[in-house]
Amino acid sequence: MARASGRTVRDLRRENRTAVLQRLYFDGPMSRVALGSAAGLSSGSVSNVVAELLAEGVVEEAGSLGADGGRPRTLLRVAAGHGRLIGVDVGETRVRVELFDLSMAELARAERPLSGHGTRSYDVGVVAGHILDGIAEVLRASGEDGGPGGLLGVGVGVPGIVEHTAGGALVHGQTIGWDAVPLERLLRDSGRLPARVPLFIDNGAKTLGQAEMWFGGGRGARNAVVVLFGSGVGASVVTDEAERGRAVEWGHLTVRVRGRRCRCGARGCLEAYAGAEALLARWREAGGEPTSGTCDEEAALTDLLRAAQPPDGRAPDPVAVRVLAETAEYLGAGLSDLINLFQPERVLVGGWAGLQLGARFLESVRAHAYAHALRHPAGRVGIALGRLGPDAVTVGAAILPLAAFFARGGHRAPADSPTPPPAWRTALGGRLAGDSARVP
Structure with missing residues (x-):
């Protein structure tokens, strides 16, 4: 039966289940009374929904809360073992695959390098094979058998623009x-x-942004920019207007007309100066050389940092110091553009290179960003490192099937159903106002 709004009783029941699951996931364990208030549902609706979810094993009891002079209240939470999620990070140096339970606790992981013998391969068949091998490996390692705690979906974060077509x-x-x-x-x-398992593919910077907004430095913010600083650079913009978040090709903003050649083929892109690959190339061009003699970018970046800030009291290498200082200025100027354009509450810097450079580098980037940005938006934004570490992209990728599971009211996807990109950000809606987390 349809209501005047066009929504059926089934739609309303699914929406109520979604509201209960989201509040329990972000704010639980909670009692039924607290849950009704948080989800905006009557006590009768909460009782009916909770009874269904308990019977299906989606929700479980989590102890009780004493009440002054009254009956103790049973606490409820989403059952971590009810399902499994896979997140895949197709990075620019490796493919990382992780298996999580519903609490986002890691159960298994697999990694496949994209480089060997001094070369790096982005052959589509090779990358797809790494993804499939990694999925098979983590499922095998966890003993996943497709039972009640079976796989709810696979999310994949990739570099570049993702176009969703029929x-x-x-x-x-x-x-x-x-x-x-x-x-x-x-x-x-x-x-x-695995048969009938939903598959979601999205931009890696965007999945990084999703992870930081749900679990990391973006908690409590309505507007944020999350920057991925790796071999290249990218960003995810989360605003009230962009409900699902928006990946922007920030790395290909022109910062110098007729400048260095970028990997995309254009000249003068931010990525040609500020990405880790370009940073290391500029260091080598100026006469620097990784002491380890390795082609691995992460090891080479460690060598660059050690040269600029020797741990043994030796004098810093002036070439390394200069290259890092120039890179901080380019990144700061790039962040100022994001601040002026989107006026976010927070800018979070993540990605393996951003995290490796860390606090030693961030203060300089922050100073340049504030210096280049307009005073009003600069005075309202906090710039900090992301909090989720190098696994943030895989966590964010796994959020894609998790958000879809919530949107279906905790039901598994039918075998013949399409898997549109979930509105992952709507799951945060009721939580933002009450979340007091702040980033300095």
């Missing part, structure tokens, strides 16, 4: 040579994905 996600990754790559179809057609 035929599946297409990836436009110009810097890695991908032109409208039908990654979703390639993974599905392999026959190696």
Whole structure:
């Protein structure tokens, strides 16, 4: 039966289940009384929904809360073991695959490097094979058998622009040579994905932003920019207007006309000066050299930092110091553009290179950003490191199927249902006003 609004009784029941699950997930354990107030539901609606979710094993009891002069109240929480989620990070140096329970506790992981013998391969078939091998490995390691705690979905974060079409996600990754790559179809057609499991593909900077907004430095903020600083640079903008968040190709903002050649083919992009690959290239061009003699970017960046700030009291290498200082200025100027354009409450810097450079580098970046930005938005924004570490992209990718599970009211996806990108940010809605977390 349909209501005047066009929503059916089934729609209303699903929405009530979604509201209960979201509040329990972010704010639980909670009693039924507290849950009704937080979810905006009557006591009768809460009782009915909770009874269903308990019977299905989606929700479980989590002890009790004493009440002065009255009956103790039973606490409820989302059952961590009710399902499994896989997050995949197709980075620019490796493919990382992680298996999580519903509490986002890691159960298993697998990694496949994208480089070897001094070269790096972004061959689509190789990358797809790494994804599929990693999924099979983590499922095998966890003993996943598709039972009640079975796989709810797979999320994949990739570099580049992701276009969602009727035929599946297409990836436009110009810097890695991908032109409208039908990654979703390639993974599905392999026959190696678990049957009937939803698959979500989105930009890696965006999945990083999702993770920080749900669990990290973005908690409590309505507007934030989350920056991914790795081999290249990218950003995710989260605003009230962009409900699902928006990946922006920030790394290809022009910072110098007729400047250095970027991996995308253009000249003068921010990424050509501030990405870790470009940073290391500029250091080598100026005469610097990784002491480890390795082609691994993470090890080489460690060498650059050690040269600029020797741990043994030696004099700093002036070339390394100069290159890092220039990079901080370029990144700060790039952040100022994001601050002026989007006027966020927070800017969070993540990605393996951003985290490795860490606090030693951030203060300089922050100073340049404030100096270049307009006074009003600069005076309202906090700039800090992300809090979730190098696994943030995989966590954010796993949020994609988790948000879809919530949107379905805790029901598993039917075998023939499409899997549209979930409105992951709407799950935060009722939580923002009451969350007092702040980033300095």
